[in-house]
Amino acid sequence: MRLKTFPGGVHxxxxxxxxASMPITEAPIPQKVAIHLSQxxxxxxxxxxxxxxxxxTGQKIAxxxxxxxxxQHSSISGxxxxxxxxxxxxxxxxxxxxxxxxxxxxxxxxxxxxNFMDLPLxxxxxxxxxxxxxxxxxxxxxxxxxxxxxxxxxxxxxxxxGVECEPYLTSDHRLMLEKGEEILQGLKLIMKILxxxxxxxxIEANKPDAIEKMxxxxxxxxxxxxxxxxxxxxxxxxxxxxxxxxxxxxxxxGLPLEIGVVVQNVGTAFAIYEAIRYKKPLIxxxxxxxxxxxxxxxxxLARIGTPFSELVDFCGGTKEEIGKAICGGPMMGFAxxxxxxxxxxxxxxxxxxxxxxxxxxxxxxxxxxxxxxxxCPLNLVPCMIVSAVKYDNQxxxxxxxxxxxxxxxxxxxxxxxxIRLVQYIDNGKIRYAExxx
Amino acid sequence: MQDKYxxxxxxxxxxxxxxxxxxxxxxxxxIPALIFAVYYWGIKSLLLTLLGAVSAMVTEALIQKxxxxxxxxxxxxxxxxxxxxAYNINAGAPWWIPVLGAxxxxxxxxxxxxxxxxxxxxxxxxxxxxLMASWPTIMTAGWAKPKGGILSGITDPNVIAVNLQSLxxxxxxxxxxxxPLKVAQxxxxxxxxxxxxxNAGQGVEVxxxxxxxxxxxxxxxxxFWGNIGGCLGEVSVFAILLGAAYLLYKNIIEWRxxxxxxxxxxxxxxxxxPLKGSGFSPLLPFFHIFSGGLMLGAFFxxxxxxxxxxxxxxxxxxxxxxxxxxxxxRLYGGYPEGVCYSILFMNVLTPLIDKFTMPKAFGRxxx
Numbered sequence: 001m002r003l004k005t006f007p008g009g010v011h012x013x014x015x016x017x018x019x020a021s022m023p024i025t026e027a028p029i030p031q032k033v034a035i036h037l038s039q040x041x042x043x044x045x046x047x048x049x050x051x052x053x054x055x056x057t058g059q060k061i062a063x064x065x066x067x068x069x070x071x072q073h074s075s076i077s078g079x080x081x082x083x084x085x086x087x088x089x090x091x092x093x094x095x096x097x098x099x100x101x102x103x104x105x106x107x108x109x110x111x112x113x114x115n116f117m118d119l120p121l122x123x124x125x126x127x128x129x130x131x132x133x134x135x136x137x138x139x140x141x142x143x144x145x146x147x148x149x150x151x152x153x154x155x156x157x158x159x160x161x162g163v164e165c166e167p168y169l170t171s172d173h174r175l176m177l178e179k180g181e182e183i184l185q186g187l188k189l190i191m192k193i194l195x196x197x198x199x200x201x202x203i204e205a206n207k208p209d210a211i212e213k214m215x216x217x218x219x220x221x222x223x224x225x226x227x228x229x230x231x232x233x234x235x236x237x238x239x240x241x242x243x244x245x246x247x248x249x250x251x252x253x254g255l256p257l258e259i260g261v262v263v264q265n266v267g268t269a270f271a272i273y274e275a276i277r278y279k280k281p282l283i284x285x286x287x288x289x290x291x292x293x294x295x296x297x298x299x300x301l302a303r304i305g306t307p308f309s310e311l312v313d314f315c316g317g318t319k320e321e322i323g324k325a326i327c328g329g330p331m332m333g334f335a336x337x338x339x340x341x342x343x344x345x346x347x348x349x350x351x352x353x354x355x356x357x358x359x360x361x362x363x364x365x366x367x368x369x370x371x372x373x374x375x376c377p378l379n380l381v382p383c384m385i386v387s388a389v390k391y392d393n394q395x396x397x398x399x400x401x402x403x404x405x406x407x408x409x410x411x412x413x414x415x416x417x418x419i420r421l422v423q424y425i426d427n428g429k430i431r432y433a434e435x436x437x
Numbered sequence: 438m439q440d441k442y443x444x445x446x447x448x449x450x451x452x453x454x455x456x457x458x459x460x461x462x463x464x465x466x467x468i469p470a471l472i473f474a475v476y477y478w479g480i481k482s483l484l485l486t487l488l489g490a491v492s493a494m495v496t497e498a499l500i501q502k503x504x505x506x507x508x509x510x511x512x513x514x515x516x517x518x519x520x521x522x523a524y525n526i527n528a529g530a531p532w533w534i535p536v537l538g539a540x541x542x543x544x545x546x547x548x549x550x551x552x553x554x555x556x557x558x559x560x561x562x563x564x565x566x567x568l569m570a571s572w573p574t575i576m577t578a579g580w581a582k583p584k585g586g587i588l589s590g591i592t593d594p595n596v597i598a599v600n601l602q603s604l605x606x607x608x609x610x611x612x613x614x615x616x617p618l619k620v621a622q623x624x625x626x627x628x629x630x631x632x633x634x635x636n637a638g639q640g641v642e643v644x645x646x647x648x649x650x651x652x653x654x655x656x657x658x659x660x661f662w663g664n665i666g667g668c669l670g671e672v673s674v675f676a677i678l679l680g681a682a683y684l685l686y687k688n689i690i691e692w693r694x695x696x697x698x699x700x701x702x703x704x705x706x707x708x709x710x711p712l713k714g715s716g717f718s719p720l721l722p723f724f725h726i727f728s729g730g731l732m733l734g735a736f737f738x739x740x741x742x743x744x745x746x747x748x749x750x751x752x753x754x755x756x757x758x759x760x761x762x763x764x765x766x767r768l769y770g771g772y773p774e775g776v777c778y779s780i781l782f783m784n785v786l787t788p789l790i791d792k793f794t795m796p797k798a799f800g801r802x803x804x
Contacts, residue, residue, distance in 0.1 A: 012450050091444060167450060239799065252801040324443045330450040337444050351449075358443050364456050364512070365554035370747035371454075374691075378799040381747065404798040409448030416454045417554075423446040 003205055005230035006240040008377040010410045012233055012331065014206055015167045018290045018297035024174050026301045027314050029105050033305030034086040034096040035061065035072050039344035040140040042068035047097055053080045058108040058281050061097050064129070070142050071132040074099055075283035075303035077106040087341035089327040091334040096342070099305070116277040117185075121193055124276050131275035132345075133282045136267035137161055137172075137236065138328055140346040143268055147193050149257040155194040159245055160187050160201040162210065162266040163229060163236030166329025169349040171286040172266050174299040176203070176210040179270055180217050186269030187224065189276055194262060199224040201266070202241050206231050233331060234408040238263050240377050252404050267348070282345055287311065291352035293318040302343060308350050309339035323358025326351040331409045364417035372411035372421060378404050382411035382421050389428035394435065402428050456553075460513030462689055466680030467520055467737065473676040474669045477583040478528035482669050486523040489535035493519025496543040501552070514553050518542050521561035524670025524733060525777070526568065528581035534572065538564040558784040559744050562777050569777075580616060580666040587613050588666030589620045590659035591650045601643075605633045608643050616666045617651060618729045622773040624648050652724040660727040670733040681736035690740040693749065694756040698735040699726050701760020709768055731763065734776035744784040751787075751794035758783045 038044040045062035055061055055074040062072040078101035086096035113119065119127075125144060133143040149155055160183065164172040176183060187199050201218070203211050205228050218224045227245045229235050239250045241263060248259045256263055264272075267285060274280040283304050290297035295316030302311060308325070312318065326333040327347050343350070372382035380401030388397035405425050412421040474482035497515040501508045510516070519539040526534050542564030547556045569576050580588050589612045601609040611623055623629055624644045633640035650656060659665050663673030670677070684690040706725035711718065725731070730738075739745065739759055746755050759779045766775025 010452070012452070243799075249800045252798050254800070322442055324445075324449060326447075326449050328447075331448045333447055333449065335442065335444040335446075335449060337441055353449065358449070360443065360445055361451065361455070364509070365552060367456060367459075367554045367742045368745075368747055369459070369742040373747050373796075374749070379796045380798055381795060383747065400795070401798045404801070407447070413448050413450060414452045414454065416456045416459050418451065418455065420446060422448065426446065 003228055003230035004244045005232050005235065006244045006377055008375050008379065008410070009232040009234060009240075010375050010413050011231065012167050012413060014231070015290075016170050016173070016206065018168065018292075018294070019170045019288050019299055020173060022170075022174070022298045024178055024286055024299050024301050027303070027306065027311060029076055029101065029103075030303060030306040030310050032081075032098065032100050032307070033075050033303060034098045034307070034342040035075065035305040036086070036088050036094055036096045036342070036344055037062055037072065038094050039072070039089075039304075039346060040070045040134040040142055042066065042070065042142055042145075044095065045070055045072045047083055049080050049097065051080050051082060054078070055080060055099060056106050056108045058110075058283055060130070060132075060281070061099075064142075068142055068145055070134050071130065072097070073132055073281040073283050075305045076101040077104055078102045087336075087338070089334065089336075089341055089344040089347050091327070091336050091341070096305075110278045110280055113277050117188065117192070119276065124189060124193055127275050127279055128272055130279070131271065131281045133268060133271045133275060134345050135265055136271065136285060136346060136348065137265035138332065138346050138348060140344070143264070143272065146257075146262055146264070147190065149194070149262070153257050154260060155196045155257060155262050156260045157198045157200060157246060157262075158187060158191050158194060158196045159241060159261060159263045160199070160266050160269055161236055161238075161241055161263055162201055162203040162207075162214070163241060164207070165204055165233045165236040166331050166333070166349070167233075168290050168351045169288050169329050170290070171288045171299055171348045173207050173210055175270060175286050176207070176266055177213055180210075180213050182273045183266050183269045184214075184217050184221075184224070185277075186271075186273035189272055190262070190264055190269060196262070197223060200227050200245050201225070202227045202229050202236075202245050204229050204231055204235055233410060234377055237377065237406060237408055239406070285343075285345065285347070287343055287347055288349040288351075289315045290349065292354050292357070293320045293322050293352045295319050304345055305342045307340060307342050308336065311343070311350060312339060312352070318352065321355055322352050323355035324353040326353065331413065332407065361418040363419050366417055366419060369416060371414040371416065375410045375414050377408060377410060378406065380404055382425070383419075385428065386419065386421050386424040389424045389431070394432050397428050397432065402432065405429075456514070457512045459689055460517050462687055463684065463737070464513060464517050464520060466683045467524070467670070469676040469679040470524065470670050470672055470733070473663045473673040474528065477586075477663055477672060478581045478669075479584075481581075482528050485526065485528065485530065485532070485535050486520055486669065488532055489523030489539040490516045490519035492536040493522070493539040493543045496540045497548065500544060500548040504548070506552070509553065512553070515543055518547065518560045518564075521670070521737060522564040525561065525565040525668050525730065526576065527579070527666070527668050529579040530575055534568060534575060538568045541567045554743050556743055557787075558781050559738055559741050562738055562781050562784075565777050566781060577619075580614075583664050583666060586659060586664035588616055589613070589651060590617050590656045590665035591647070592655045592659060601647075605640075605643055608633050608647060612647060616729075616773070617656070617660065617724070618767065618773040620647065620651055621724075622767070625768070649718075652718055652720050654720065657720060657723055657727060660724070665728075668730060670737075671728075671730050674727045674732050677732040677736060681732075684736070684740075690736065691752065693752045694739050694745065695735040697753050697756035698739055698759045698763075699731065701757050702726055702731060702763055705761065705764040706768075709764060725764070725767070729767075729774040730776040734759075734780055738776070739780050739783075744787060746787050746790045746794065748791060748794040748796055751790040754790050754794065755783050755787065758786065
């Protein structure tokens with residue numbers, strides 16, 4: 001049988017060998033955390049604690065400031081020591097609440113709702129909002145927003161994203177293997193909230209054990225289907241996943257809910273399950289710490305706000321010089337200037353590259369070879385957008401697809417002239433967004 | 438934490454393909470043809486090729502020095518242009534022909550437009566057009582005889598040695614002195630045909646006989662393996678296909694352009710090529726796709742990245758256009774061969790083709 005996929009795309013080496021077989025291990029509770037106020041798409045959270053306040057593990061320390069926003073919780077118990085700028089997971093710095101732990105890890109009170117499936121929908125949504133859950137695949141869109149579609153847009157299908165098409169990362173893979181049952185509960189909760197009839201779990205073909213596991217769990221679930229997807233980047237991009245699984249196309253510039261679909265990451269589904277059943281806020285997640293310089297690559301269950309340096313130390317440190325440190329995967333992740341930054345809700349991986357792999361190549365002239373055109377999953381003309389941006393031709397840039405681009409990086413990956421297409425496109429997006437104002 | 442790592446925008450991974458290895462791989466793919474050329478026409482083939490390549494590299498380096506831009510001759514693109522230019526001349530040409538041609542190709546065909554990636558037409562073909570216009574006799578006569586064969590590739594001894602010589606010395610000269618395509622073109626000229634013999638009817642008969650022999654299986658075999666007269670790169674279909682297979686396998690060239698180009702020539706020549714009175718021959722389309730520069734052009738020239746459309750449908754339109762023009766020039770034009778000018782012409786149309794074949798973005802509905 002031919003595996004489902006989308007048109008275009010690339011096939012980078014998957015490099016999952018480092019950590020795919022490593023079971024999820026709990027990382028030690030950090031001495032100090034920095035919880036960023038902006039770990040998501042939308043307006044930053046507003047602190048509700050002051051320097052000197054004592055906080056418990058799981059206590060809400062910052063509030064959402066609107067519909068598209070998120071609340072934040074302390075991931076350790078201790079004292080608030082500063083609310084200041086701190087290096088973040090995108091390679092820059094932003095406001096964060098810094099907490100020094102008391103070593104006791106005293107939790108807020110959790111519940112264990114036996115009949116969590118029968119809770120009123122409003123209560124379910126409230127618990128998701130209170131838990132501060134955003135999409136855990138990387139983009140960090142507040143989950144509650146996705147679960148509140150307008151009344152005139154009925155949702156019939158929920159797709160769980162277990163594709164994990166970024167090279168190196170194995171956190172979703174391990175989560176499916178070890179917490180498959182909980183993920184399935186999460187999916188059912190999402191389907192219930194949206195009153196969607198069909199559930200799908202999309203997994204790339206390089207994770208046969210996870211596919212088998214989820215198939216086994218859904219054997220008696222006639223309306224939930226596990227979809228095996230071809231190994232191809234960016235298979236896990238929302239629009240590509242929806243197309244591969246359902247053959248429906250999200251309109252350009254539109255949202256999946258317009259075609260009756262909602263996509264959630266498997267990690268998000270797990271967090272939703274924990275939030276609704278235990279009222280547990282999102283204060284920890286699975287992060288893959290990997291790459292050839294890491295002594296013992298692992299999948300860690302770590303607290304949000306843990307400095308990356310501590311995670312690397314827990315993995316035995318490094319055995320060769322680090323060329324680049326990436327939060328997320330190598331295709332769309334952010335390069336970090338140092339390991340001082342702290343992990344956020346969207347940090348699925350910390351990938352260290354050696355000097356040779358990290359080396360930047362000199363940019364040459366565009367050959368018009370059209371490799372970028374051939375691989376673009378959104379059917380754009382990347383080289384044309386880039387030259388339009390270079391020569392400041394806004395009209396041509398937009399007509400070649402500037403605003404459609406999701407910055408997956410497939411074009412820059414294949415460019416023989418080493419042109420950093422995504423960088424130019426990003427510049428264009430920023431420049432012309434400013435021009436519009 | 439003093440560590441400072443490299444910070445750059447995503448993606449942080451890159452495919453191994455670079456401009457440099459694309460160019461040198463194409464050079465590598467052209468080597469089989471060079472080996473065949475040396476075998477049939479002697480070591481001079483190699484010398485001419487090297488002269489072309491070196492002249493191209495020197496010209497590029499000089500101009501880049503004058504322009505005060507980084508010198509990039511090591512990327513192999515100039516070497517490739519010089520090599521392709523040399524493949525467009527015959528082994529009998531004097532040494533300065535590839536030198537001048539390659540220098541023109543690089544200077545006027547490429548560097549004046551800003552170098553790699555900015556040239557509107559294929560520089561090697563422009564260089565060839567320049568040589569054709571400036572020294573037409575050198576470019577179209579004085580063909581080097583292949584080792585153990587004759588220029589036209591006709592092998593039937595009956596036709597050549599005995600009958601033709603006694604029957605019509607003029608026909609004998611034609612068959613032994615010109616490339617297969619030139620013979621085919623000349624035979625289409627009715628005044629030539631009637632001059633073949635005092636008896637008009639016999640002239641036509643001789644012409645038909647030569648034509649049949651030109652396009653029969655043994656002649657095709659010669660075209661395939663390279664026992665004919667022609668330019669260096671036209672030597673053998675087999676050698677070109679070998680290189681082309683490598684490039685296709687390496688994903689350096691794409692199948693659309695060669696397939697539609699050669700396919701168009703095949704189909705059109707089936708209907709248009711038969712000589713008056715000679716009737717349809719199933720082998721005739723093979724004669725047209727095997728002879729001249731079509732194979733070299735379709736796999737190595739019309740697939741040039743810079744001068745061909747970037748859209749998939751655009752490439753097909755480009756290739757079909759090349760095919761139609763090639764057949765039209767060969768059958769109705771003043772030149773025996775039309776590959777060079779067809780590709781040049783379609784190169785110029787490329788921006789227009791691109792403009793009208795822009796793909797529709799994923800999820801976008803036509804307004």
